[in-house]
Amino acid sequence: MEGMTLMEINAGDTAWVLASAALVMLMTPGLAFFYGGMVRMKSVLNMMMMSFITIAVVTVMWVLVGYSLTFAGDTGHVIGDFSEVGLKGLMATDSVSGSTPTLAFVAFQLMFAIITPALISGAIADRAKFRGWIAFVVGWTLLVYFPVAHSVWFLQDGNGGWIGDKLKAVDFAGGTAVHLNAGAAALALAIVLGKRVGWKKDPMRPHSLPLVLLGAGLLWFGWFGFNAGSALSAGTTAAVTFVNTQAATATAVIGWLIVERIVHGKATTLGLASGAVAGLVAITPSCGAVSPIGALILGLAAGAICCFAVSLKYKLGFDDSLDVVGVHFVGGLFGSLAIGLLGTAAAPSAVNGLFYGGGFTQLGKQALANLVVGLYSFTVAFILGKVIDKTIGFRVTEDDEVTGVDQVEHAETAYDFLGASGLRGALSARPAPAETENGTTTEPAEKEGVKA
């Protein structure tokens, strides 16, 4: 009967979900700062653009077909259908999802669809064509993110997405659907695009660690919306996941810094920022499944493991420039598997892991879900990357890469240091001569800053 399964709209829940959507939205600009600070000065704008353009592109996709393909109905337990394209019918006051208006859920889930492809961009710093990136975002979001998110989060009384509803692997806020998924695609793109010119030979130091820390801070803040917002209600589950998120992130910072101090001799700011993100990633799938003490243990291990993992690329020889694999793939996988170890039935997700007498059952389910998603995402990203590279091109020429993608792809430079020393106009930049009809150029009537 109509209305039988519908719940009333709850004002508190709706307020929390909408606020959480805004928090998660802020994570993508945060990611832009986090990544932007880590690249060299000549490519910071391109790096940040890759995150910001994803906000625009995926929003359009989500309104047109994305939401419908992810959360409207079920086709074969892997994808939705076209019944709600253009968000058809969702403005109605009786359109309810859980205890919130459906459009609140639409807005919240949109922000996840944005940040997931944006995460991948860290693997291809300094060398990607902007249009190649946009093509990749469109293709990967459509072919990988929508079906994976449906498989994990579309629940329909045991008959929804195969991972979340049939296999019953736990992925509270996206360790599998977001982080492992993006990490696998990042590995594929790092291989397709190849190493940067001068990799392992030239210094590629982060150009601004304060920007990295700003980004990490914004991510940390926004992540409360990501995890606690995924409760989709303003109650106990949101509170538990909020505390677990903070607890795991704290110990992940400490875990990363301890390993770094022992192995490399110093605790670094980049290590602190990376440890925080590694902890946030690892607690994402598990924040509803562990106790606060479990979260402390999980975070400590995640920080230490990811600190070791970021060195793997040098041994294996792929230029995952900003360690999307080492942090998001490894952190997401570890956090997801940890549910099978540290999960306790007392927590909202209500599963017992190995250490709580649950045996290996949950661990097996977690492993299977991640294996399938990882392989699928890697394969599609690899093929898609190759197709883009062979058609419209994905990597800039060597000359352009050495010059810098900011200049070549965007006709901009991030910082005007000559301007700061009073040399603007003389050495820094002049207005370009205006073109006349016969193709010759004339000098502009006034030089910048000079009154006639």
Place this chain on the structure above:
Amino acid sequence: MKLITAVVKPHKLDDVRAALETFGVTGMTVTEASGYGRQKGHTEVYRGAEYEVDLVPKVRLEVVVEDGDSADVVDVIVKAAQTGKIGDGKVWVTPVDTIVRVRTGELDGDAL
């Protein structure tokens, strides 16, 4: 006239400038520089990737003086810039043919 060029540790610049002022030198040019001599650079670590930073930040200070003052000015700079530790820098002297003060067109000694 002589051009005296000194490459010194950045944190000694104030001491050198003060000492030169006391001696009577009325102007100088200072630029940020980087380089290395016996003092090699340092190692930085970013997510486990170690980088050798070979070039050490220094300041380069230039003063033009009369021939007779040259030895004393070098002495003043060396005394003020010395810490006794490796990396204190270098001072060298080169002959100068002509100097013109841009504002007035005064030449050589008058232009100092």
